[in-house]
Amino acid sequence: MQPASDLAHTLATSPLEARGVTKVFGGLSAVDGMSISLQRGELLGLIGPNGAGKTTLFNLLAGSLRSNGGTIVVNGTDMTRAGPEARIANGVGRTFQIPRPFAEMTVLENVLTGGQRQSGERAWMNIVRPGRVAAEERAAVEKARALLDFVTLSRLEGEPARVLSGGQRKLLEIARVLMADPDTILLDEPAAGVNPTLLELIIDRVLDLNAQGTSILLIEHNMEMVSRLCSRVVVMAGGRYLTEGTPDDIARNPTVVDAYLGGVA
Amino acid sequence: MSVELVSYGAFFLTMALTYAIICLGLNVQWGQTGLFNVGIAGFVAVGAYVSALLTTPDDPNRFGGFGLPIFVGWIGGALATGLVSFLIGALTIRLRADYLAIATFGVAVVVQLAALNLEPITGGPFGIGFIPRPFADYAGDPLVFSLANLGILVAIVLVLYVVLERLARSPWGRVLRAIREDEQAALALGKSAVKFRLQAFAIGGGIMGLAGAVQAHFIGFIAPDNYVPMLTFQVWAMLIVGGSGNNKGAILGAVLVWGIWAMSAGAVSELFSPGQQARAAALQIVMIGVALCAILLLRPRGILGEERVVSRHLGGARLPTDGKTSDAKSS
Numbered sequence: 001m002q003p004a005s006d007l008a009h010t011l012a013t014s015p016l017e018a019r020g021v022t023k024v025f026g027g028l029s030a031v032d033g034m035s036i037s038l039q040r041g042e043l044l045g046l047i048g049p050n051g052a053g054k055t056t057l058f059n060l061l062a063g064s065l066r067s068n069g070g071t072i073v074v075n076g077t078d079m080t081r082a083g084p085e086a087r088i089a090n091g092v093g094r095t096f097q098i099p100r101p102f103a104e105m106t107v108l109e110n111v112l113t114g115g116q117r118q119s120g121e122r123a124w125m126n127i128v129r130p131g132r133v134a135a136e137e138r139a140a141v142e143k144a145r146a147l148l149d150f151v152t153l154s155r156l157e158g159e160p161a162r163v164l165s166g167g168q169r170k171l172l173e174i175a176r177v178l179m180a181d182p183d184t185i186l187l188d189e190p191a192a193g194v195n196p197t198l199l200e201l202i203i204d205r206v207l208d209l210n211a212q213g214t215s216i217l218l219i220e221h222n223m224e225m226v227s228r229l230c231s232r233v234v235v236m237a238g239g240r241y242l243t244e245g246t247p248d249d250i251a252r253n254p255t256v257v258d259a260y261l262g263g264v265a
Numbered sequence: 266m267s268v269e270l271v272s273y274g275a276f277f278l279t280m281a282l283t284y285a286i287i288c289l290g291l292n293v294q295w296g297q298t299g300l301f302n303v304g305i306a307g308f309v310a311v312g313a314y315v316s317a318l319l320t321t322p323d324d325p326n327r328f329g330g331f332g333l334p335i336f337v338g339w340i341g342g343a344l345a346t347g348l349v350s351f352l353i354g355a356l357t358i359r360l361r362a363d364y365l366a367i368a369t370f371g372v373a374v375v376v377q378l379a380a381l382n383l384e385p386i387t388g389g390p391f392g393i394g395f396i397p398r399p400f401a402d403y404a405g406d407p408l409v410f411s412l413a414n415l416g417i418l419v420a421i422v423l424v425l426y427v428v429l430e431r432l433a434r435s436p437w438g439r440v441l442r443a444i445r446e447d448e449q450a451a452l453a454l455g456k457s458a459v460k461f462r463l464q465a466f467a468i469g470g471g472i473m474g475l476a477g478a479v480q481a482h483f484i485g486f487i488a489p490d491n492y493v494p495m496l497t498f499q500v501w502a503m504l505i506v507g508g509s510g511n512n513k514g515a516i517l518g519a520v521l522v523w524g525i526w527a528m529s530a531g532a533v534s535e536l537f538s539p540g541q542q543a544r545a546a547a548l549q550i551v552m553i554g555v556a557l558c559a560i561l562l563l564r565p566r567g568i569l570g571e572e573r574v575v576s577r578h579l580g581g582a583r584l585p586t587d588g589k590t591s592d593a594k595s596s
Contacts, residue, residue, distance in 0.1 A: 083457075
C-alpha cells in the first residue's frame with residue numbers, strides 16, 4: 001500500500017466508534033443498542049438527562065466495563081473485548097467524573113504514572129539497565145513538568161495529590177492522561193464542581209488540545225460550556241441515541257427538551 | 266567469656282538476619298503491594314528443601330542430594346520458590362485480600378504436609394541433615410565461624426536492601442503504589458494490576474525462598490516442624506513491629522522480635538523446672554503477642570512507619586512547601 005493512501009485511510013477512520021453497544025445491569029439496560037462515532041480531530045459533546053447512560057457508555061468505550069452486545073472499534077481495530085490497559089495503549093485515554101488521583105503520591109508522580117512503555121516499569125530493567133531507565137525517566141520528568149505547566153499545577157508538583165482542590169484534581173487528571181500521548185480523550189464532566197476561574201482554564205486547555213489534533217468526546221451538563229466547545233452534540237436518553245446536531249439545534253429541539261423534562265427517560 | 270558472648274551475639278544476629286530476609290520479602294508483597302500472604306512458612310520451606318536437596322551429599326534413602334556448591338543451592342532455592350510463587354500467584358492473585366490469605370494459608374499447609382509425607386524426597390518427619398554449612402572448615406573456632414557467617418548474612422541483607430530500595434524508588438515501585446492506591450485509575454492509565462501484583466508476589470516469594478535456603482545452611486538440618494504457621498506469625502509480627510512498607514523497618518523488626526523470642530526462651534529455661542518448660546514455652550508466643558499489641562496501640566504504623574517513597578530520579582523535585590498547602594486548598 002502507498003503511504004499516501006495509508007494516511008488517507010487513517011484520516012478516514014474513526015478514532016473511536018461504538019456500534020449498537022448494550023450494557024445490562026440486572027434487569028436494567030443502562031446502555032441499549034447505542035451507536036456513536038467520533039470523527040478524527042473532532043470535539044464531540046455527549047449530553048443527556050441524569051441516568052441516560054452517558055457514564056456507562058464512557059466506561060464501555062474506555063474498557064472499564066465489558067459490553068453485553070455490540071462492537072467498539074478503536075482506529076479501525078475491534079477492541080470490544082479489550083480491557084482499559086489495552087485501550088490506552090491504543091490511544092484512547094479517559095478522565096473520571098469524580099477525579100481519582102493517587103492521593104499519597106506527589107502531583108508530579110501522578111503525572112509520571114501516565115507514561116506508557118517505560119522500561120523502568122519492568123522490575124529487572126532497573127537492575128540490569130539502570131542507565132537507560134534513568135535517561136528515560138529524565139525525559140519523562142521533563143515532559144510531565146511541561147504538562148503540569150500546561151494545566152498550571154507546576155508549583156504544586158512536590159505536594160501529595162490529596163491537597164488539591166476539586167478543580168485542580170480535574171486538571172491533574174487531564175495532565176496524567178496526556179502523559180500517555182492519547183490521540184483520543186474521553187472527558188467525563190470536566191466542569192462539574194469547578195469554580196469559574198478554573199472552569200475558564202479547563203475550557204481553554206480542552207480547546208488547545210483539540211487544536212493540537214486530539215479527538216475529544218466530552219460529557220457535560222453545562223450547556224454553555226458545550227456550546228463553546230463543540231460543533232456537534234449527541235443526545236442520549238434512556239440508554240439510547242436520541243438525536244444529534246449543533247448545540248443551537250439541540251437547545252431548540254423539543255424532543256431533547258422533553259427528554260430533560262422526563263418525557264423520554 | 267567475652268569470646269563466648271561475641272560468638273553468641275554473632276549467632277543471634279545471624280539468625281535474626283535470616284528472618285530479616287523473610288521480612289524483606291513480605292514487605293515487597295504486603296508493605297508495597299498490599300498482598301495478604303499468610304503462608305510465609307510454606308514459601309520459606311520450599312527454598313530450604315530445594316537448597317538442601319541440591320547441596321547435600323548423595324543419600325541412597327531419598328532423592329538426591331546432588332552435592333552442588335552452597336551458593337548454587339541458595340540461588341536454586343530462591344529461583345524455585347520464585348517460580349512456585351508465580352504459579353500460585355497466577356491462580357490466586359485475582360482473589361480479594363481475605364481469600365488470598367486463605368489460599369496462601371492452604372498452600373503453606375500443603376507444603377508442610379508434603380514435606381512430612383514425601384519421605385523419598387524430603388526425608389519425611391526425620392527431615393534432611395548434613396546440609397553443608399558455609400565456612401565449615403572453621404567450625405572448630407566458634408568466634409571465627411560465627412563472625413564469618415554473620416558477615417555473609419550482613420552482605421546478603423545489605424545487597425537485598427539496596428536492590429529493594431532501588432526497586433521501590435523506580436518507575437516499577439511507583440506503579441505498585443499507584444495500584445495500591447486506586448486500581449481503577451491505574452488500569453485506566455494502562456497499568457495491569459494483575460501483572461504487577463504477580464511480579465511483586467513472585468519476587469517476594471523468591472526472597473522468602475532465599476531466606477529459607479540460607480537458614481537451612483546456617484542450622485545444618487531441616488524438618489517439617491520448622492515450617493509451621495508459628496513461623497508465619499513471627500514474621501508478620503516482625504514486619505508490623507518494625508514498620509510495614511519500610512525496608513529498614515523490616516530489618517529492625519526482625520532483630521527486635523527475634524530478640525524478644527530469644528530472651529523469653531532464656532527466661533523460660535531459667536524460671537521453670539525442666540518438667541514444665543515445654544508448657545512454659547507457650548509464654549514466648551504470649552510475649553510476642555504482647556509486644557505486637559503494645560506496638561499497635563502506641564505506634565500503629567510500626568516503629569519506623571511507612572517511608573514516603575519518591576522516585577530516586579526526582580532528586581530535586583520536591584519544592585519548598587511553605588504556605589502552598591493552604592493555598593492549594595483555598596483555590
